[in-house]
Amino acid sequence: MLKSAMEGRLLLRPLLLLLLISSLFFIKISSSSPPQQIQILTAERRIDLTSHIVRVFLTLKAENTGASQASEVLVALPPTQAEHLAVIKAASIEGKRKKKTVLPLDVNPIELADTPNGACLYSISLLKPLKTGDTTTLEVLLILTHSLEPFPKEIGQSESQLVYYRDSALILSPYHIREQTTYLKTPNTKVESYTVVDPTNRAGTELKYGRYDSHPPYSYSPILVHFENNHPFAVVEELVREVEVSHWGSLQITEHYKLVHAGAKHNGIFSRVEYQSRPSVSGASSFKRLLLTLPPRVHSVYYRDEIGNISSSHLRGDSYKSELEIEPRYPLFGGWKATFVIGYGLPLQDFLFESSDGRRYLNFTFGCPLLETVVNKLTIKVVLPEGSTEPSAVVPFPVEQYLETSYSYLDIVGRHTVVLKKENVVQELNAPFQVYYRFNPIFLLAEPLMLASAFFLFFAGCIAYLHVDLSIRKS
Numbered sequence: 001m002l003k004s005a006m007e008g009r010l011l012l013r014p015l016l017l018l019l020l021i022s023s024l025f026f027i028k029i030s031s032s033s034p035p036q037q038i039q040i041l042t043a044e045r046r047i048d049l050t051s052h053i054v055r056v057f058l059t060l061k062a063e064n065t066g067a068s069q070a071s072e073v074l075v076a077l078p079p080t081q082a083e084h085l086a087v088i089k090a091a092s093i094e095g096k097r098k099k100k101t102v103l104p105l106d107v108n109p110i111e112l113a114d115t116p117n118g119a120c121l122y123s124i125s126l127l128k129p130l131k132t133g134d135t136t137t138l139e140v141l142l143i144l145t146h147s148l149e150p151f152p153k154e155i156g157q158s159e160s161q162l163v164y165y166r167d168s169a170l171i172l173s174p175y176h177i178r179e180q181t182t183y184l185k186t187p188n189t190k191v192e193s194y195t196v197v198d199p200t201n202r203a204g205t206e207l208k209y210g211r212y213d214s215h216p217p218y219s220y221s222p223i224l225v226h227f228e229n230n231h232p233f234a235v236v237e238e239l240v241r242e243v244e245v246s247h248w249g250s251l252q253i254t255e256h257y258k259l260v261h262a263g264a265k266h267n268g269i270f271s272r273v274e275y276q277s278r279p280s281v282s283g284a285s286s287f288k289r290l291l292l293t294l295p296p297r298v299h300s301v302y303y304r305d306e307i308g309n310i311s312s313s314h315l316r317g318d319s320y321k322s323e324l325e326i327e328p329r330y331p332l333f334g335g336w337k338a339t340f341v342i343g344y345g346l347p348l349q350d351f352l353f354e355s356s357d358g359r360r361y362l363n364f365t366f367g368c369p370l371l372e373t374v375v376n377k378l379t380i381k382v383v384l385p386e387g388s389t390e391p392s393a394v395v396p397f398p399v400e401q402y403l404e405t406s407y408s409y410l411d412i413v414g415r416h417t418v419v420l421k422k423e424n425v426v427q428e429l430n431a432p433f434q435v436y437y438r439f440n441p442i443f444l445l446a447e448p449l450m451l452a453s454a455f456f457l458f459f460a461g462c463i464a465y466l467h468v469d470l471s472i473r474k475s
C-alpha cells in the first residue's frame, strides 16, 4: 500500500465501509449457495498448446437446480494448474449469434481446505442472481505458464523439442456435469503419444476427449500428452522497467531484461556453420530475434548489454504502435541466457494528463513489451519529478505496491518513486495503469535556479580571485 497521510485519512472511512459491506455480502453468498445447487448442462474446454503459454477456453452452461437463487458459480483447478495460473477471466454470454453480448464478470479465489483432489476453487460473481430452473452461459479463460515440460530434458542442435502436457480428461468441477468435451490443439501433427480415455480421437492437430456423459462432482482422470513444440520458450526471469517523468517534455523508459530459453537444454557443441546453412532443421527450437511492441512516436531507442551497444535492431512504426525487432549477440538455445537493456523516450503529452481534481496522472501500460513471453518477476518503477506529492497508483489487478525515494543529479529532496511488482506476467496483463500525484510548478524552477546560482557563485569567486592581490611584496 502506498503511504500518503492525506489520502489515507480520506480513503479510510469509505474503504472500511466497503470492506464491511463486502465481507457481509461474502458471508451471505457463501452460506446461501452451497455448490450442490448448480449443475452444468454442457461443458466445452479448448486447450491451446501451440505456444509455451497454455490457454484454456472453457464454456459452461450452468443451471440452478436448487431451491434458492444463486449469485455465484464456482470453477475448480487442480493444484498444479492453480500454481501456474497467470490469468483467470470470466464473462457471461447473453443472446445468441449476432445479438451475442459478452459481459465481463469478477473472479475471486476462495480458500477452502480439504476439497477432493486438492482442487482450488474460484468464484465467478454473476451480474444478476440465477433463479431456480434458470440457466446461464459462462466463458472462462485460463492462462497457464511453465506448464509444458520438455522431454527429453536435453536435445542436440539438430533435434526437435518434445514436451509433456499433463491434465485431466474430465473437467475438474465442484458440480455434476451432464455432458462434456475437451479439445487439445497441438502446434503440428507430430504427437508422440497420448493417454486414451474412451472416447478419444485424434485428427490433424486436434485431440478430442469425450463426449463424456454424467460425471459426479470432482471427477478427475489424468492424461499425459507428448508432442513436438518448437515455439521459442522465451522467459524473462526478471524485468525491471523504469519510467521517469520529466516535466521538461519527455518520458524516459529504461528496461533491464534477464532472458532465458526455458525449453529443453542444449547439449553438445554449438555449430554456427550448421546453424546458418540448415536453418530449417538446425536449432528448430532456438530463437535469434525478439519483437517488442512499443507506443507510437518512440524516439532515441538504444539496445545494449554489458559489452556495449548492439547495432542489430530495427524500428518500424505507424501512428498506433512501434515495433522494435532486436537480435541478441548469439541465437538462444535451451538453457542459454541473455541480459540486456533497452531504453527509449516518449513524448510526455501522450501519457501525462490532468484529472478533474487538479492532480496530474501518468497513464502507461503495465506488463512487458516482448510478445509471447512469460515474465517471472516484473518490477515497474515510476520515478516522479522532484517536488511531487501524494503519489498513488491505480492498477486494474492486484499487485504489490510500495514507495521509494530515488536521487538523480541536482536532486535535493529526492524523487518519489512508485514501485509496482507482480509475478508470472503474460501479455494479457498489458493493461493501462495510472499513477496520480500533485505537483507545484514552482519546482520546475528549482533546478535552473540552482544551476544559475552555482554559476553565479563560481564566477563571483573567479572575479574576486583575479582582483585580490595576494602576492607578498616588499615595500
Ligand SMILES: *[C@@H]1O[C@H](CO)[C@@H](O)[C@H](O)[C@H]1NC(C)=O
Residues within 6 Å of the ligand: 300, 301, 302, 303, 304, 308, 309
Ligand atoms: C550507444 O547508443 C546510444 C544511443 O544511440 C548512444 O547515445 C551512445 O553513445 C552509444 N554508446 C556507445 C558506447 O556506442
Ligand SMILES: *[C@@H]1O[C@H](CO)[C@@H](O)[C@H](O)[C@H]1NC(C)=O
Residues within 6 Å of the ligand: 353, 363, 364, 432, 434
Ligand atoms: C489510458 O490510456 C488508454 C489507452 O492507452 C485509454 O483507453 C484509457 O482510457 C486511459 N485511461 C485514463 C484513466 O485516462
